[in-house]
Amino acid sequence: MWKWTRKASALVLGLVVLAAGVSCTSEESLGPSTEQPSALIAGTVDNVATALRNLHLLSCSTQPYATSTRDVGPEGGTITVGTHRLVIPAGALSRRVTIRAEQVPGNVNSVRFSPEGLQFARPAAVTLSYQNCSPLMLLKRVVYVDEKLRILDLLPSLDKVFAKTVTGSIRHFSRYAVAW
Numbered sequence: 001m002w003k004w005t006r007k008a009s010a011l012v013l014g015l016v017v018l019a020a021g022v023s024c025t026s027e028e029s030l031g032p033s034t035e036q037p038s039a040l041i042a043g044t045v046d047n048v049a050t051a052l053r054n055l056h057l058l059s060c061s062t063q064p065y066a067t068s069t070r071d072v073g074p075e076g077g078t079i080t081v082g083t084h085r086l087v088i089p090a091g092a093l094s095r096r097v098t099i100r101a102e103q104v105p106g107n108v109n110s111v112r113f114s115p116e117g118l119q120f121a122r123p124a125a126v127t128l129s130y131q132n133c134s135p136l137m138l139l140k141r142v143v144y145v146d147e148k149l150r151i152l153d154l155l156p157s158l159d160k161v162f163a164k165t166v167t168g169s170i171r172h173f174s175r176y177a178v179a180w
Contacts, residue, residue, distance in 0.1 A: 014051070055151050056179060058140060059107055060108060063103055070098075071097070076090040077099050079099060087125045088120070094121065099114070100115075109133060110145065110175055111176055113175075132170075139180065142155045142159040142161045142170075144174065145175050
């Protein structure tokens with residue numbers, strides 16, 4: 001009996017190894033990829049374009065117009081506008097800049113920062129509230145939008161569901177909104 005069990009185990013093990021070997025052989029495993037770098041870049045661009053098409057701005061009740069202005073320099077600083085907040089870390093700016101933040105009314109929670117196009121040496125963090133938005137149990141993201149609220153870019157974001165805020169990492173000033 002013992003010899004039969006060992007032979008059966010050896011047979012099963014042999015079949016598993018054979019199956020694994022067959023499943024691992026394909027044209028892809030025979031050598032390096034023949035795909036050109038430009039094709040890989042095009043594929044990445046297509047993936048980003050698809051991701052942007054699948055994003056939607058979160059529907060919200062209108063927030064009142066609010067504005068806040070503050071001088072921020074190399075030491076960094078925080079600006080609160082309405083229910084939203086911008087944190088600029090130390091070292092992000094090389095000189096003092098007068099920053100204007102606007103909470104823009106509408107059916108989308110969005111903020112506009114100026115001077116338009118201001119670049120940061122270190123990323124700043126914008127935290128957008130979505131407490132006044134429709135309950136949606138999907139992760140929220142911060143997106144870069146134009147003035148017609150077309151989504152231009154998806155930002156690295158952290159959704160704090162219980163606080164109903166989403167924080168995104170930004171490198172320049174423009175307009176930002178909450179998407180899902």
